[in-house]
Amino acid sequence: MSELVIREIGAGEFVRVWPFFQAIAAGGDTYTYPRDIGLEQARTIWTTPPARCFVAERDGQALGCYRLAPNQMGPGDHVANGSYMVAPEARGQGIASALCEHSLEQARHAGFTAMQFNCVVVSNTTAVRLWQRHGFRIVGQVPGAFRHAQLGPTDIYVMHCML
């Protein structure tokens, strides 16, 4: 199997991740994006500075992506926020883990001193365990803050990692 390459992309290449981005948003089980979000809105959120978008690809095929941005402005802009997506057909290959590791390194390099996730759906146990393996701790739990497509009102975790 060829090497997984992770690199930054601009707005012009965002369309490469759009097929699985759209499928994941439509699933309504992990992200607080409109389930029918359009390409333009997704691209704006993921590629407008200060947000930066990275793609993971193998043999020229996009298999995952992440978004790195300040979690807040001003006196909160030393904390990064990360969002991650893996194409459904590419799960179980360690891509999310590679994306997370890469994002922590990029965040450090950009001068952030911590990373925070605001909205990890508690039913997404694979993701929760993965973030924990990479050093994230659960620092908050908000009751019913996510309307899960199958499970209905579901709690979300706030997760945090010092860099």
Added chain:
Amino acid sequence: MSELVIREIGAGEFVRVWPFFQAIAAGGDTYTYPRDIGLEQARTIWTTPPARCFVAERDGQALGCYRLAPNQMGPGDHVANGSYMVAPEARGQGIASALCEHSLEQARHAGFTAMQFNCVVVSNTTAVRLWQRHGFRIVGQVPGAFRHAQLGPTDIYVMHCML
């Protein structure tokens, strides 16, 4: 003392709250806005739909304001987010409490089922106690997520209230 009136305003009237908005942001002790935020950016954040802006005034003078918006999009848009400001010269008159009460009622009326604050600086004990009196619970604590102008790295609370 004349009655305190709270009403919704549009972008055109935002300039009325700008003097104390600017002073509060510049203080660097409560908000994650750039300390030198400009009028245009502040107005955009506070008055661009779905965000809504309300002003509290007495005898035609703006003494406080709040912003009401969905805290997340899509499957998270049933949770409201609130931000509140009171003019420094009008503190201790119950204005923050009146704004909070008004915002909870407006949020209910708009169909939200909960309200969440993402970034309550723990050193802002007056605010923390006030939100608790209005039914908010601390559901998370993020270490060092706020660079306080006087205190340095300071924790923030995530607070939440069912409507």
